[in-house]
Amino acid sequence: xxxxxxxxxxxxxxxxxxxxxxxxxxxxGGAYFKxxxxxxxxxxxQFDTLTYQVEVKNIRQPSVDAVLAGAAVYDGETGNPIGExxxxxxxxxxxxxxxxDGTIVQAEIPGRYxxxxxxxxxxxxxxxxxxxxxxxxxxxxxxLRLRSKRIEVHSRVYDIWxxxxxxxxxxxxxxxxxxxxxxxxxxxxxxxxGIDANSIEVETKEEGPRAYVLGEGVIEKRYDEFxxxxxxxxxxxxxxxxxxxxxxxxxxxGERATTP
Amino acid sequence: xxxxxxxxxxxxxxxxxxLTIILxxxxxxxxxxHVYFREDESAQVLAHxxxxxxxxxxxPETLVEVIAVGDNIWDSVxxxxxxTVVDKQVRPATKVSEDMVKGKYIVAKIPNMYDVIITLxxxxxxxxxxxxxxxxxxKVGQRIYVKGKGYASPGFIVGLRYDE
Numbered sequence: 001x002x003x004x005x006x007x008x009x010x011x012x013x014x015x016x017x018x019x020x021x022x023x024x025x026x027x028x029g030g031a032y033f034k035x036x037x038x039x040x041x042x043x044x045x046q047f048d049t050l051t052y053q054v055e056v057k058n059i060r061q062p063s064v065d066a067v068l069a070g071a072a073v074y075d076g077e078t079g080n081p082i083g084e085x086x087x088x089x090x091x092x093x094x095x096x097x098x099x100x101d102g103t104i105v106q107a108e109i110p111g112r113y114x115x116x117x118x119x120x121x122x123x124x125x126x127x128x129x130x131x132x133x134x135x136x137x138x139x140x141x142x143x144l145r146l147r148s149k150r151i152e153v154h155s156r157v158y159d160i161w162x163x164x165x166x167x168x169x170x171x172x173x174x175x176x177x178x179x180x181x182x183x184x185x186x187x188x189x190x191x192x193x194g195i196d197a198n199s200i201e202v203e204t205k206e207e208g209p210r211a212y213v214l215g216e217g218v219i220e221k222r223y224d225e226f227x228x229x230x231x232x233x234x235x236x237x238x239x240x241x242x243x244x245x246x247x248x249x250x251x252x253x254g255e256r257a258t259t260p
Numbered sequence: 261x262x263x264x265x266x267x268x269x270x271x272x273x274x275x276x277x278x279l280t281i282i283l284x285x286x287x288x289x290x291x292x293x294h295v296y297f298r299e300d301e302s303a304q305v306l307a308h309x310x311x312x313x314x315x316x317x318x319x320p321e322t323l324v325e326v327i328a329v330g331d332n333i334w335d336s337v338x339x340x341x342x343x344t345v346v347d348k349q350v351r352p353a354t355k356v357s358e359d360m361v362k363g364k365y366i367v368a369k370i371p372n373m374y375d376v377i378i379t380l381x382x383x384x385x386x387x388x389x390x391x392x393x394x395x396x397x398x399k400v401g402q403r404i405y406v407k408g409k410g411y412a413s414p415g416f417i418v419g420l421r422y423d424e
Contacts, residue, residue, distance in 0.1 A: 012268040017277035024284055059401070062313075062418040066400035072388060079389075095365065097358050105363035110356055149391060150420055151400040194364075209362070 049163040050123035050130055051086075052138050054146060054155035056115040058093045064113050066151040073119060075136050076145025076152050082132040083121025085148070090115050091244055092198050092213060108199055108211045116158065117146070125162040184236045184248065193229040200227075200247070202235060212237055215246040231255050310384030310391065311346065312398050313419035314406060316376040318353040324374045326411050333380055336407035341394050343380030345408075351375050377418065378406075384422055391420060 004011040009018065056067075071085050093112035098104050123138075124131045130138040138144075138160050146155045187202075192209055194201030203209045212235065227233070232254030237245045265272045270279060316323075331345045353373035359366050382393035390397045398404075402417045 008268065011266060012264055013277060014268070017275075021277060021280050021284075024281070028284070028288070060418075063401045066420070074389065097360060097363050097365070099363045100360045103363070107364045109365050110367045112356070147389075147399075149386070149389060153401065209364070211364075 047122035047134060048125060049120060050083075050125065050132060050138070050160060051118060051120050051163060052083075052130070052132075052160040053116055053118050053158040054144055055158045056117065056146075056153050056155045058095075058109065058112050059115065059153065060111060061113065063151060063153065064088075064090055064115060067115065067117060067148070067153070068150070071148040071150070074147045075132075076147040078136065079147075080133055080136050081121075082136050082144075082146075083119040083123075085117055086120050087118040088115055091240070092211075094244075117155070123162075130160045130162070183238045185238070186234065186236045188232060188234045188253065191227050191229065191231045191233050195227065200250075202233065210245070213240075213244050213246045214250075215248050218247050218250055227252065228255070309381050310386075310393055310420070310422035311379055311381050312343070312393060312417055312421070313377050313379050314404060314415040315418045316378070316406070316413045316415040318355070318370055318373045319376055319413060320373060323411050323413060324350055324376050327376060327378060327408060331408040333378070333406050333408050335396070336405040336412045340396050342396065342404075342406065343382030343393060345378050346381045347379035349377045351377075378415075379419075386422060391422065 003009060003015065006014070007016065008014050056063075067085065067088050069085050069087060073082055073085060074080060075082050090113050092108040093114045094106050095109050096104050097107050121132045122134075124134045132138055138157055140157050140160060142157050144155050144157055146153050187204060189202040189204040192201050192203045194209070194211070199211050199213050201209055201211050215237075231252055234249075234251045234253050235247050236249040237247045240246050264270060264276065267275070268277065269275050327345065327348055329345050329348055333342045333345060334340065335342055351374065353370040353375045354367050355370055356365050357368050358364075380393070385392040385395075390399075392398070398417055398420060400417055400420055403414065404417055405414050406412065
């Protein structure tokens with residue numbers, strides 16, 4: 001008899017016990033597929049190369065310093081490896097202030113920075129999306145807890161591309177001022193005393209006081225040592241992708257004016 | 261003796277289904293250990309010490325004065341030993357606030373309050389994934405609650421150094 005009166009197959013093994021064992025095996029197989037196989041069953045070693053960028057907002061200098069090119073990064077939630085940092089771009093963080101007159105202005109936050117981190121990883125691109133390591137889905141606009149040996153930060157995915165695409169953005173170099181010269185704007189204004197390691201404040205008749213980021217080639221010059229409140233300065237700048245004005249040339253042209 | 265008796269027991273001793281379930285549980289436990297607890301053979305075991313900086317922001321003078329180089333520091337929440345103070349720096353506490361007239365952020369001093377940065381020295385271990393000080397994982401930006409003899413304060417880790 002195939003099934004006896006006690007529900008045992010050939011009188012030996014309970015059919016319920018067999019069903020439990022099969023269920024456990026199916027659960028283990030499903031977990032393995034979920035965590036170790038890509039969505040289309042692609043084996044972990046058949047990967048393309050993905051490059052993606054994440055934004056980290058409003059962090060302090062120690063955190064900026066702890067993000068190192070070449071560092072391996074992991075998903076902070078699952079611990080899965082999600083690539084290696086190839087570059088970071090740092091700009092002053094800004095916030096919005098509602099002034100007493102009701103207008104809203106954007107202003108730089110002293111001592112705080114935004115960072116755009118570029119990461120390269122083996123991964124899979126398919127019709128469903130981009131998967132770092134074949135497992136961790138990357139979606140533009142989604143939050144990603146980024147973890148390295150030295151730091152863990154909350155980030156947001158900004159852009160993703162596969163190196164398979166011929167027209168995708170290439171690995172980005174730090175943008176120099178070359179190529180931006182045709183977009184430079186030259187103005188003259190008054191230095192109103194606002195200066196820190198990364199930016200300077202210039203006041204013009206047209207716009208009033210405005211912060212400008214000190215670009216490469218300018219930032220290492222110690223303007224705080226020879227600029228004085230009221231000095232007239234001529235600057236050439238361009239607007240970056242964050243709509244921040246980045247100075248490429250700065251020259252003192254007069255001293256101690258009192259009004260623009 | 262038959263391999264499988266009439267009741268489905270292996271050599272009449274243990275039910276084969278029970279045995280299968282036990283084997284599956286053992287395999288799962290082994291897999292979990294392998295993934296999460298096995299020592300990475302490539303991990304460095306740092307023979308040298310590591311140093312890390314903890315910033316205690318906006319603290320009153322009474323607390324600032326009692327912190328001293330040489331103090332032993334513990335985690336005030338979990339009780340772990342964190343290290344020994346090897347350096348202490350004090351500066352006036354500041355806060356970023358809004359100037360709503362000029363429409364800019366300013367850095368304002370907080371009267372009678374101080375930021376203290378203590379540098380702790382600890383036995384460390386470095387793996388590809390983390391840095392451990394006295395067995396505790398430390399990362400820049402991490403919130404940490406410290407206590408010494410007669411004082412306690414929350415803080416943030418703002419620096420990490422170890423011999424490469």
